[in-house]
Amino acid sequence: MAVQESLRTMDPFARQGGNRALTGRWFAYGAGMALLLAAAWYGAGLFTPKKKAPPPPPVKVAVAQRRDITVTQNTIGTVVSPAMVQITAQVTGKLLAANFHEGDIVHKGQLLFQIDPAPYQAALAQMEGQLARDEATLANDRVDLVRYQYLAQQNAIPNQQLVTQQAKTKSDEGVVMADKASVDAARINLNYTGIISPIDGKTGPIFIQPGNVIPAVSANVQPLVTITQIQPIKVSFMLPQNRLAEIQNQYNQHRLLAVVPIAGAPDGGEKAPVDFVSNVVSASSGTIELRADFPNTDLRLVPGQTVNVSTTINQIAGAMAVPRDAVNLGPDGAFVLVVGKDHKARAKPVKILNDDGVSDAVQGDIKPGDRVVTEGQLRVSPGQSVRILPGKTTPKHSGATP
Helix, strand or coil: CHHHHHHHHHCHHHHHHHHHHHHHHHHHHHHHHHHHHHHHHHHCCCCCCCCCCCCCCEEEEEECEEEEEEEEEEEEEEEECCCEEEECCCCCEEEEEECCCCCCEECCCCEEEEECCHHHHHHHHHHHHHHHHHHHHHHHHHHHHHHHHHHHHCCCCCHHHHHHHHHHHHHHHHHHHHHHHHHHHHHHHHHHCEEECCCCEEECCCCCCCCCEECCCCCCCCCCEEEECCCCEEEEEEEEHHHHHHHHHHHHCCCCEEEEECCCCHHHEEEEEEEEEEEEECCCCCEEEEEEEECCCCCCCCCCCEEEEEEEEEEEEEEEEEEHHHEEEECCEEEEEEECCCCEEEEEEEEEEEECCCEEEEEECCCCCCEEEEECHHHCCCCCECEECCCCCCCCCCCEEC
16 A cells, blocks of 8 residues: 555656646635625725716707897786667657667667657647647737737827737747747657667667557666667776886877787787776776777677786887796796707896796897707706707797787
């Protein structure tokens, strides 16, 4: 055995195998230590994988434009009829007919109702007969007066007889005058049996139907019908007194317009010049009343109706206009994000001159053609690069004249 061991140690191949085993153990030990060190290093935060930079946030932009802006004031108005007439009878009688239908448009002078004229025709004939009789008596007395005057000159009759005839003639003249007045009154009453419209307008419901006996007008008598003028028609509205200087300036220049948007109407609404500015400011509301006459050709405006009214109270020439969505409010006031040629968004403070709900007229370091961010502002920090999404770049506008 000793000889064999001695021979094994002297065998070079045997020594080589032992070295390989030892080297493999050292290699495994070193690899394990390297893994432990790497794990410890990563756990201690000494090794951090490199992160990718986030992509630029996407935004939509519009182009700032310079144009003339019409400043409008929006409020609520009430449609008011210029004239509303309650039709009543001026004489008592039986109502024979109504010559229109409820809701018809009637015109001034048109016959609306007919009251039985027979009693008034008879009264007129009676007054005319009495007048004819009294005129004949007066004519006879005048002839007698001429004869008495001639006889008195001849001293053929007493002077007292002449004086008596003169007084009788004067009395007859008074009777004839009274008769003529009675005839006129009877003729007027006869004319009142035909009730005509005093204005152009639209009729309401008929309150007393034909066949009824209607009394003459009095405080407690119900009207036959009510007629309301609707062409033209007025719209009354109130504006705050802090715009009074602008209102008066526009009114004096005949540029104060009122616009009432109406669905389905031509151009989407009706427009009319303001023709009345009240002479007093309401102490309770701090507002002043304005009125405008609208032709109301399509009868879309109805008295008592509540409508939206836009009033042009100023013009800003050459204003810088941007979409309303481009204007942001921050702790230091309003600002706009402008995207430069380097695709970086920079905040530009602005002052809002007018806001019509669609576009804003602003004052600040904004130039025509500047690209302003309209969508995606919340994802953008000032100075950050952005990615512009395709889309419309021209802002819509309202209430402006290009």
